[in-house]
Amino acid sequence: MKLSRSLNTRLVLSHLAVALISIILMAAFAARFIFQAALAEAEHNLQGLAFAAGNALELPIQEVNEGRVDVSYIKDLLSRMFADNPEMEFTVYRPDGFPMADSSDTLPPRANRVNAPEVIEALESELGRGIRIRDNANGVPTMYIAVLIQREIEVTGILRLSIPMAPTQEAARRSFLLLVAIALIVTAGVSMFGYVLANNLARPIQVLTRAAQNMEQGDLSVRVKPSGPEELERLAIAFNNMASRLQSNVNELRAFVANASHELRTPLTVVKLRAEALREGALEDTDVALRFLGEIETEVDRLVRMVNDLLDLSRMEAGLVGGQRARLNLGAVAREVYETFNIRAARAEVALSLEVEDNLPPIMGNEDQIRRVFYNLVENAIKYTPCGGRVEMLLRRGPNENTVRLLVRDTGPGIAPEHLPHVFERFYRAETTQPRPGVSRGSGLGLAIAKSIVENHGGEIGVSSQIGNGTTFWADLPAAV
Ligand SMILES: Nc1ncnc2c1ncn2[C@@H]1O[C@H](COP(=O)(O)OP(=O)(O)O)[C@@H](O)[C@H]1O
Ligand SMILES: [Mg+2]
Structure with missing residues (x-):
């Protein structure tokens, strides 16, 4: 059987x-x-x-x-x-x-x-x-x-x-036997043809099966050479594409885990060192003790923020966060964010301005998430713009009639071209751009989160920048119908 x-x-x-x-x-x-x-x-x-x-x-x-x-x-x-x-x-x-x-x-x-x-x-x-x-x-x-x-x-x-x-x-018997003999030879020929045909079909399937088994053993680098009938060739190509896709996903995941552990380790090390120092005598000196406790608090805050960001990001990328969506007046959201940052900008001696075009259409979206996009972009702009600089928030119609475009433009140092394509990646920080003194770097998740949100809303996000000429981030969101 x-x-x-x-x-x-x-x-x-x-x-x-x-x-x-x-x-x-x-x-x-x-x-x-x-x-x-x-x-x-x-x-x-x-x-x-x-x-x-x-x-x-x-x-x-x-x-x-x-x-x-x-x-x-x-x-x-x-x-x-x-x-x-x-x-x-x-x-x-x-x-x-x-x-x-x-x-x-x-x-x-x-x-x-x-x-x-x-x-x-x-x-x-x-x-x-x-x-x-x-x-x-x-x-x-x-x-x-x-x-x-x-x-x-x-x-x-x-x-x-x-x-x-x-x-x-x-x-008569002899003629009959001759005929049967010829027929048997023909049968043998036909069977041989069947065998060749079967091999031609079966071999590519065996190759694919073996590749799939290797993959199951964890070797994601396996690829097969497409051969045989057209359908099997297409199957082989599909298999190769799937393998490549899987391989790059796994690599991405590994990189993500490595980055995340690295990011978590730094604040944890600080907390541990300070706690040790306190136990070994720093407690005696109230000033030092208070400073160390303050540092511990800052690091823990950072950890909490990072873990929350990571959680949000992974939920968003898994498409789990739809959130309540409603008609949103982007002008109102922009004004809220503007007011949140006004004092911070003033303290940083950065001029923050907001300009909203008249009669903008509403968009369909989740208010908290959209606010977060604005927040992350403006936060970066202020963070990377030196004293005396300017940060402009602009809301206008997008290049496409039924989109609304948010622009955050600053007069900061700009982002080098080699970093520019990567700034939306998780954990990516362009080491060449330093935040203003006294402001700590983030963990590099802010733009990744903004991108996820905008894309979940069917929109698009981008950046243009030149070293020395400031940076402009833009996000286009589709208007509600
Ligand atoms: N307005 C800006 N000007 C210059 N560089 C910026 C600006 N916004 C973002 N960047 C660069 O992009 C990187 C990623 O930004 P982000 O994801 O918000 O991470 P984080 O702010 O935590 O560093 C930043 O580390 C910085 O190098
Ligand atoms: Mg940021």
């Missing part, structure tokens, strides 16, 4: 089955046809001989009847006629059925329906001819043909010839 389930075996067996069934059907028809044809030919030949000999006997019989020659003359004549055909036996009967001459030395009995039906048939049928295939006196299958010997319309005798059936049957 197991064997017949393999593709290879199935294809070969099905080819073989078709071939064998056709051969059996063909052999059955051919056998009948070949034997009938052989019989007809034998009959035809014997009949031709019989009529020729019958004609040749016309005169001699008359001469025997008139007493001019002895009856043995007839036997001699026929023996000479069939000298090269030793199997042939003959009997000549008188019209009343009594035998006159015979190839053997003894004459047979008078012809009747039982011992010589063909002779009676020749006498009775309009064709003047009788044919029988029956066993002879010795039980050997034999063909008998009897023809009338006539002078004008008068019947003067009957000639009966007989030959054994065996040579005819043997010839």
Whole structure:
């Protein structure tokens, strides 16, 4: 059962089955046809001989009847006629059925329906001819043909010839065997073709199976060479694409875990060192102790913020956070964020401004999430812009009529071109841009979160920047319909 389930075996067996069934059907028809044809030919030949000999006997019989020659003359004549055909036996009967001459030395009995039906048939049928295939006196299958010997319309005798059936049957059997042999050779050819075809199908499948098994063992670098029929080639290509995709996802995940652990370790180390220092004497000095406790608090705050960010980010990327969505007036959200940062900007000696275009369409979105986008962009702009700089928040129609565009533009140091494509990646921080003194770097998740939110809302986010010429972040959000 197991064997017949393999593709290879199935294809070969099905080819073989078709071939064998056709051969059996063909052999059955051919056998009948070949034997009938052989019989007809034998009959035809014997009949031709019989009529020729019958004609040749016309005169001699008359001469025997008139007493001019002895009856043995007839036997001699026929023996000479069939000298090269030793199997042939003959009997000549008188019209009343009594035998006159015979190839053997003894004459047979008078012809009747039982011992010589063909002779009676020749006498009775309009064709003047009788044919029988029956066993002879010795039980050997034999063909008998009897023809009338006539002078004008008068019947003067009957000639009966007989030959054994065996040579005819043997010839037919040989033709039949030859045919079957040819058919078997054809079957072998067909099966071989089936085998090649099956291999052609099965091999690419085996290759794919092995690759999939390797992948299951953890080897994500496996690729297969597309081969075989078109469908299997496409399957192989799809498999390779899937493997590449999986590999890059796994790599990304590994990088993420490495980054996350690294980011978490730094604040944890600070907390641990300060706690140790406090236990080993720093507690005695109230000023130092308070400073260390403050540092511990800051680091713990940072950890909490980072863990929350990570949680939000992973939920968002898994598409789990839809949140309540409603029609939002982006102008109102922008104003809130503007007011939140106003004091901070003033303290940092950065001029923060807000400009909202009239009659902007509302968007469909989650207010908390949209506020977070604004917040993260403005926070960065203030953080990276030195004293005396400017940060502008602009809300206007997008380049596309049914989007609203938020722009956050600053006069900061700008981002180097080699960092620019990466700033939206998780944990990515462009080391060349330093925040203003006294402001700590974030963990590099702010822009990743902003991007996730904007994309979840069907929007787009981007940045343009030149070193020394400030940075502009923009986010386009689709208007509500
Ligand atoms: N307005 C800006 N000007 C210059 N560099 C910026 C600005 N905004 C972001 N960046 C760069 O992009 C990086 C990623 O930003 P973000 O994801 O918010 O992380 P974080 O603010 O925690 O460093 C920052 O570390 C900084 O190098
Ligand atoms: Mg940030």
